[in-house]
Amino acid sequence: MVSLTKTTIFHLVTITGSSGFLQSSLSSPPGHHIRTQTTHRWGSSLHSSSPTTDGSYALSKDDHANSTGKTKTTVASQAALIAGTTIGGGFLALPAATAPGGALPSALGLVAVWTYLLGCSLSFANAIFLMKDNSSKINGTHTTRSNTNYDDEISIFSLVRECYGNIAGLLTGVLFLLLIKATLVAQLSKAGVLLHTNIPIAYFNHRGMWTILFSFIVTAICLVAGKLHIERVNDVLTSTMILSFVTLVALAGRSGWTIDGLKRSNYKSLFPSLGSPWAVPVFIQLLLHNEVVPLVSSRLGDYKKVSRAIVFGSSIPLLMCLIWSCVALGIVPYEPALEVATTASGSVIYDPLSRLSERVISKGGPIGKIFLTSLNTMAGSAICTTVFGSILATTQYLDDVIAATSFRERKDTSWTKIFKHAFAIFPSAMIAALGSSELYYHATAFAGEFPCTFLFGLIPPLCNLRLRWKRREQGEAIQLKEMSVQIFLASVSVTILAACRRLR
Numbered sequence: 001m002v003s004l005t006k007t008t009i010f011h012l013v014t015i016t017g018s019s020g021f022l023q024s025s026l027s028s029p030p031g032h033h034i035r036t037q038t039t040h041r042w043g044s045s046l047h048s049s050s051p052t053t054d055g056s057y058a059l060s061k062d063d064h065a066n067s068t069g070k071t072k073t074t075v076a077s078q079a080a081l082i083a084g085t086t087i088g089g090g091f092l093a094l095p096a097a098t099a100p101g102g103a104l105p106s107a108l109g110l111v112a113v114w115t116y117l118l119g120c121s122l123s124f125a126n127a128i129f130l131m132k133d134n135s136s137k138i139n140g141t142h143t144t145r146s147n148t149n150y151d152d153e154i155s156i157f158s159l160v161r162e163c164y165g166n167i168a169g170l171l172t173g174v175l176f177l178l179l180i181k182a183t184l185v186a187q188l189s190k191a192g193v194l195l196h197t198n199i200p201i202a203y204f205n206h207r208g209m210w211t212i213l214f215s216f217i218v219t220a221i222c223l224v225a226g227k228l229h230i231e232r233v234n235d236v237l238t239s240t241m242i243l244s245f246v247t248l249v250a251l252a253g254r255s256g257w258t259i260d261g262l263k264r265s266n267y268k269s270l271f272p273s274l275g276s277p278w279a280v281p282v283f284i285q286l287l288l289h290n291e292v293v294p295l296v297s298s299r300l301g302d303y304k305k306v307s308r309a310i311v312f313g314s315s316i317p318l319l320m321c322l323i324w325s326c327v328a329l330g331i332v333p334y335e336p337a338l339e340v341a342t343t344a345s346g347s348v349i350y351d352p353l354s355r356l357s358e359r360v361i362s363k364g365g366p367i368g369k370i371f372l373t374s375l376n377t378m379a380g381s382a383i384c385t386t387v388f389g390s391i392l393a394t395t396q397y398l399d400d401v402i403a404a405t406s407f408r409e410r411k412d413t414s415w416t417k418i419f420k421h422a423f424a425i426f427p428s429a430m431i432a433a434l435g436s437s438e439l440y441y442h443a444t445a446f447a448g449e450f451p452c453t454f455l456f457g458l459i460p461p462l463c464n465l466r467l468r469w470k471r472r473e474q475g476e477a478i479q480l481k482e483m484s485v486q487i488f489l490a491s492v493s494v495t496i497l498a499a500c501r502r503l504r
Helices: 061-068 075-086 089-098 103-138 156-164 166-198 207-224 227-254 279-287 290-300 303-331 336-344 352-364 366-405 414-434 439-473 480-503
Strands: 036-039 045-051 057-059
Touching: 075 290, 075 303, 089 103, 089 166, 089 279, 089 303, 089 352, 089 366, 089 439, 103 156, 103 279, 103 290, 103 303, 103 439, 103 480, 156 166, 156 439, 166 207, 166 366, 166 414, 166 439, 207 227, 207 366, 207 414, 227 303, 227 366, 279 303, 279 439, 279 480, 290 303, 290 439, 303 352, 352 366, 366 414, 439 480
Parallel strands: none
Antiparallel strands: 036 045, 045 057
16 A cells, blocks of 8 residues: 555544444543544654544644634645655555556556546545535535635544444444554565565564564554654655655666566456456555545635645656556566466465566666665655554554543553554554465555445545435535536445455
8 A cells, every 4th residue: 555554644533433332433522632643644643633522623723723824725735745645655566466467557547546536535525515514504604615614624434424323433433443454464564575585684584573573663663752753753754765766766777677568568457357466456555545635625625725636636646656667567577477487386466576676686786786775765664654654543543432432531551552552553463474475465455445445435425425415405406417426436436346345
């Protein structure tokens, strides 16, 4: 995932629990006050927001200033936020997804998935503004989408609760946690592979041992360092990743890259087929940016501005993915004979990166070694930021659920912190350590297949339809064009989910 991550990484917001048990999951009950970190898939923290007693999120002073115009934000700033949210540790899965199809079919597939996710994110933003309008009308004040004062940040969870009730909100929260866990499994598995390959130590001669060691180190950093320090570390890691990517692209031509590797085309790879991995779920996970839509909507407060920010911001990761795919396939051209040998050996994933090291060193010499160093640096930075963000997201999830289910306020002790961080990472670490070396690709694909597609592909258009139907019940005319678009997006999401279910 890039899910950004995707989460990243992950935009922590309200989930609604069942009546009488969870008044508002991921939010505090009356009498509690929790400062919630909004995290993105690179893991660096954004601004804080505070849950209110009704389960919605009130903006912090800085965010409130942005929404009211005292401190203006810009479309360009929010576009940069979306771009930064998207690219994450799933970047290394792209060559394995694009190799069977070739450069041109994969490029078309990436653009198609980007278009689908763009439509879903615009549907999400539109549903947020519709929900705000409906709430304003119920309260007796009429507002338009362009002049509403957005003091509250409407999340995917509060949207589901409003449209389909508390139980649906709770199930959405569980699915969100599953997305975090799948992301951690993927990133920790890849971290173990990279460390085992690049650091030969006699006592650590197994990939799983490196996975466990890496998990301990990252957990210790999260326990010892404060959130502010982690943010600064993530800022450095994010800058390092971008610099490494630029270096990697600049050196590709002198590291064995040829255009011949881009000439092969196989459009069948874009369609689901039994016995071979489907590239589309990986593309979804890599290009997913929808989790940051509520934050962008609350800051810009205008649907047209939000739409421009989403289009511009999501285009940057798409461009990076297109470039990275061409770089990888140009250096390590697809060889069907090797794929057959890979399948015969019991593996189902043909990954060009497994041969990249030998290729760039033999073709590029010293430049090839620099290229390889840039690749490993980019991979390590992306994985670390994604893991940091996922741990912070999980611990915040536990904090808010504990607060929502406690009858009295509980003090956070050292032992509870250790338990929360252990729960956040070690179940995923054990799965990553005991699983195969291909678990990185499988976990990334799984996150794109089900949690991502369901949460950010299917739910927004369904909520949009529900809100529009409520407006019809209030006497407003139905806009058939808008309804048709939402039905189309929901149908595409259902088709992807059904195809993924069939492949399983």
